[in-house]
Structures are given as C-alpha cells and as structure tokens.
Amino acid sequence: MAKTSAAFPWKNGRPPHLPCGPGDIAENVLTPGDPDRVRLLADMMEDVTDFGRKREFAVITGTYEGQRLTICSTGIGGPSTEIALVELAMLGAKRVVRIGGMSSLVADYAVGTFIAVDSAIGDTGTALTYRAAGGKAQASPQISQGLVNAATELGLACRPGMVASTDSYYFGQDRRFRSIEGSSDPYGNFIDRFQAQGAIGVEMESEIILTVGGAIGLQTGCLLGVHGNRATDEWLDDYETTQRNLLRIAGRAFSSTDWELRSQP
Numbered sequence: 001m002a003k004t005s006a007a008f009p010w011k012n013g014r015p016p017h018l019p020c021g022p023g024d025i026a027e028n029v030l031t032p033g034d035p036d037r038v039r040l041l042a043d044m045m046e047d048v049t050d051f052g053r054k055r056e057f058a059v060i061t062g063t064y065e066g067q068r069l070t071i072c073s074t075g076i077g078g079p080s081t082e083i084a085l086v087e088l089a090m091l092g093a094k095r096v097v098r099i100g101g102m103s104s105l106v107a108d109y110a111v112g113t114f115i116a117v118d119s120a121i122g123d124t125g126t127a128l129t130y131r132a133a134g135g136k137a138q139a140s141p142q143i144s145q146g147l148v149n150a151a152t153e154l155g156l157a158c159r160p161g162m163v164a165s166t167d168s169y170y171f172g173q174d175r176r177f178r179s180i181e182g183s184s185d186p187y188g189n190f191i192d193r194f195q196a197q198g199a200i201g202v203e204m205e206s207e208i209i210l211t212v213g214g215a216i217g218l219q220t221g222c223l224l225g226v227h228g229n230r231a232t233d234e235w236l237d238d239y240e241t242t243q244r245n246l247l248r249i250a251g252r253a254f255s256s257t258d259w260e261l262r263s264q265p
Contacts, residue, residue, distance in 0.1 A: 015087040018072065019054040025091040026061055026068040028254045030247065031084060031098050033205060035073040040240065041247045045069065056080055064247070065255035071247075074098075074205065077167055078126030081208045086216060095219045095254070097143060099246035101227035101239065102163060102203035103173070105195050109226050111236040114158035114249065116147035117222035120207040121197055122165035123172070127211040135215030137207045142257065143221030150252035156245055163224065164194035165207035173202055174230075191230060201226070223250050 004011055014021040032038060035058035042048050048062035056075030063069065072088060074081040085096060102115065109115070120137040127137060144160055151158030166172040174191045194202055206222040213220035225242035228235045236242065 135211035146253035
C-alpha cells in the first residue's frame with residue numbers, strides 16, 4: 001500500500017481538508033467565509049449535491065441560472081482561505097469569487113450596498129508569502145467588471161474599489177476589546193492608514209484571495225456586501241438579504257460571461 005506523502009497529503013485524489021474529491025468541483029466557485037452561509041444559499045440553486053463539512057470547510061455543487069457552480073466556505077482569515085483556494089484549484093476550479101462582508105471606511109457607502117474589489121492592500125502574512133511566488137493583489141478585470149455589470153442588471157448598487165485586508169478583527173481594525181463605552185483599549189490607527197492608502201473598506205480575506213489565486217493560476221474576484229460602516233458607525237444586524245444578493249450578482253456574472261471567448265488572445 002502506497003504511503004501518503006507529507007509533502008502531498010492527498011489520498012485517492014481527495015484533499016486533506018475539503019470534504020470532496022475528483023469531479024465534485026465546478027470551474028466557477030464562490031467562497032463565503034461562514035459555513036452556514038453555504039447552506040443559506042443552497043436553496044437558491046438547483047440539482048445541489050452537499051458534500052458535507054470538514055472543519056470550517058462546507059462544500060456544495062449545483063446549478064445557478066443554468067451554470068454549474070460550487071460554493072465552498074473558507075473560514076476566517078488567511079491560512080484557511082489559502083487551503084481552500086489551493087485545494088479547489090487542484091480539484092478543477094478556474095474562477096473563484098469571494099462573497100462576504102466588509103466594513104466601509106467611506107460615509108456614502110451605505111450598509112446593504114456592494115463593492116466589486118479591483119485590488120487589495122493589507123498586512124496579511126499569507127499574502128506576503130505568496131507575493132514571493134509572483135502573486136499580486138489584483139482582481140481579474142473581466143470578473144470585477146462582470147460583477148458590476150451583473151449588479152446593474154439586477155438593480156443593485158455596486159461600485160468597484162480597493163479594500164484593505166487584515167489578519168486581526170479587533171486591534172487591527174481599531175475595535176474595542178471591551179463593550180464599555182469610553183474604555184481605554186489601545187487603538188492602532190490602522191483604519192486611518194488604510195484610508196490614507198485609498199482603501200474604501202476593510203475585511204480579512206480579499207488580499208489572500210487575489211494574491212494566492214493569482215500565484216496559482218486562478219482568475220479571482222471579490223464581491224463584498226457592506227455589513228458595517230466605520231465612518232457612520234452603522235451596523236447591518238440582519239444580513240440574510242445581502243448574502244442572498246451576493247449569490248444573485250456573482251451567479252449572474254458567471255452565467256452571462258463567455259469565458260472561452262474571453263480567454264482567447
């Protein structure tokens with residue numbers, strides 16, 4: 001019996017983390033962070049196969065607007081997102097769009113609206129590792145433009161822009177460690193620095209999606225719903241509609257693009 005390699009710990013064509021195997025993954029993939037959002041969106045698709053959940057990774061494949069589509073959760077932050085991207089690519093994914101939430105840093109980006117990320121900045125360790133392999137935090141232009149076009153068709157507000165990603169939810173996004181008003185928790189002024197670099201929002205995965213995906217040959221994009229606004233201190237308590245609209249926009253972008261034609265020189 002062949003031994004499993006520590007350098008390549010796959011067995012019978014199945015990865016060590018994602019709960020799926022050969023033939024299970026579509027060329028087009030959406031990656032929310034939260035595993036529960038995978039099941040939230042499953043009822044909007046047809047012919048769904050649920051491959052279950054392993055750790056933070058829940059995976060389904062079905063059809064949306066006639067196109068085969070996989071949804072795979074990544075968990076929070078860089079390391080788990082990298083694992084999902086690499087294993088998805090090795091299982092046949094070609095295009096990956098992160099769908100998730102962000103906090104706007106600009107007052108006029110209201111909660112419930114959308115951002116099609118065209119580039120990302122940040123201080124994530126995983127992206128730094130992949131920049132050495134040639135990755136850049138730039139979205140595939142046809143994907144980011146396709147997301148804006150699809151939102152327009154659906155009558156949903158979506159603008160392109162650059163976001164900042166961070167490995168930290170609290171200190172790295174200038175949040176208090178305690179809920180007491182006026183607490184003296186230290187702030188790092190990270191948001192001011194992100195704004196000074198031109199970022200319109202902050203979250204935790206886009207820099208990884210774009211940098212890792214680019215380095216391993218995926219076409220990538222990120223579609224983010226504004227869950228919070230740090231300029232106005234608004235917070236979206238009920239974001240189910242926003243999450244469902246992420247699928248509507250990204251699914252329409254995938255189904256309305258002739259990828260074979262776009263891939264020709």
